[in-house]
Amino acid sequence: MPEEAIRTQGLTKRFRNIVAVDHLDLTVFKGEIFGLVGPDGAGKTTTIRMLASIMVPTEGKAFVGGYDVVAQAEEVKKIIGYMPQHFALYGDLSVLENLNFFADLFEVPRRERQERIERLLHFARLREFRSRRAAHLSGGMQKKLALACALIHHPQVLLLDEPTTGVDPVSRREFWDLITELHLQGTTILISTPYMDEAERCSRVGLMYRGKLIICDEPARVKAMVQGELLEVRPSDMQKARQVLSGAEGVLEVQTYGDLLHIFVDDAVRRLEEVRRVLEAGGIKVYGIRKTRPKMEDAFISLIGRMGERI
Numbered sequence: 001m002p003e004e005a006i007r008t009q010g011l012t013k014r015f016r017n018i019v020a021v022d023h024l025d026l027t028v029f030k031g032e033i034f035g036l037v038g039p040d041g042a043g044k045t046t047t048i049r050m051l052a053s054i055m056v057p058t059e060g061k062a063f064v065g066g067y068d069v070v071a072q073a074e075e076v077k078k079i080i081g082y083m084p085q086h087f088a089l090y091g092d093l094s095v096l097e098n099l100n101f102f103a104d105l106f107e108v109p110r111r112e113r114q115e116r117i118e119r120l121l122h123f124a125r126l127r128e129f130r131s132r133r134a135a136h137l138s139g140g141m142q143k144k145l146a147l148a149c150a151l152i153h154h155p156q157v158l159l160l161d162e163p164t165t166g167v168d169p170v171s172r173r174e175f176w177d178l179i180t181e182l183h184l185q186g187t188t189i190l191i192s193t194p195y196m197d198e199a200e201r202c203s204r205v206g207l208m209y210r211g212k213l214i215i216c217d218e219p220a221r222v223k224a225m226v227q228g229e230l231l232e233v234r235p236s237d238m239q240k241a242r243q244v245l246s247g248a249e250g251v252l253e254v255q256t257y258g259d260l261l262h263i264f265v266d267d268a269v270r271r272l273e274e275v276r277r278v279l280e281a282g283g284i285k286v287y288g289i290r291k292t293r294p295k296m297e298d299a300f301i302s303l304i305g306r307m308g309e310r311i
């Protein structure tokens, strides 16, 4: 059995009449990159805050590195690096001053400080920017600085709450290169993200919905849970196309995907022309139709849809 880095048992947080986290049982093993995904308000941030020992659970237990997040909060804080969703750097301070500030906060010994900061500047590709005020860095560089600050005390477990939201694709990739580097060094990483391509890069993903973990598995296996094969169609009228297709033979599920429809069918090759015919017979123009592979996003929408029917 691999060793556990994070374990929650019936972890629950209520705010008045909202159950933000609902009896969550989650285990993250040492060395994993675990992706927490889910729609807005699913309870990701609340979960991460409890794991970071900055929010007290209403019910249930959580352990990080074997420490109880309530009874041993100080121990937990020493071994985690936490990057909150709305990370606030000190805009008026330079890159170097920000790193020094966090070194103070985490009581990094003076004699080790310079070497660690140099290493982190190098790691985050921020060496040339050490004197620049944080407020004057690009969004992507600010995130990298925030990550470097969260790493100042060599944490065993990293809790990253949507660290790449709102960052351009190139910076997102660079940020993930850093995460991969940390992963290779053995750091355990729990990351929440709204980006499905990022979920694919995790060793396991957990889908949170209404405070519950509804799926928790390897990315490939999550995708394999989707029933059927996928057709992607660009119709002239989305609403009407959905109506016409619901109940059509071989159609399992229809999802809206921007200006495309994703149609799950029992057999894509067999149904492709049939779907086109059904749409055209309904007075809908088909600007494009092709067979495609389900992505993580399709899987999650489908799985949430199925959950919704049960709730």
Ligand SMILES: Nc1ncnc2c1ncn2[C@@H]1O[C@H](COP(=O)(O)OP(=O)(O)OP(=O)(O)O)[C@@H](O)[C@H]1O
Pocket (backbone or CB within 6 Å): 015, 018, 019, 020, 038, 039, 040, 041, 042, 043, 044, 045, 046, 047, 085
């Ligand atoms: N301090 C609070 N007081 C009251 N309700 C809260 C508080 N924090 C969170 N909530 C509620 O708890 C639920 C879960 O919120 P949470 O921020 O954990 O979700 P999330 O998955 O991180 O969402 P997002 O993707 O928008 O960041 C939401 O309904 C939210 O409104």
Ligand SMILES: [Mg+2]
Pocket (backbone or CB within 6 Å): 044, 045, 046, 085, 161
């Ligand atoms: Mg959040």
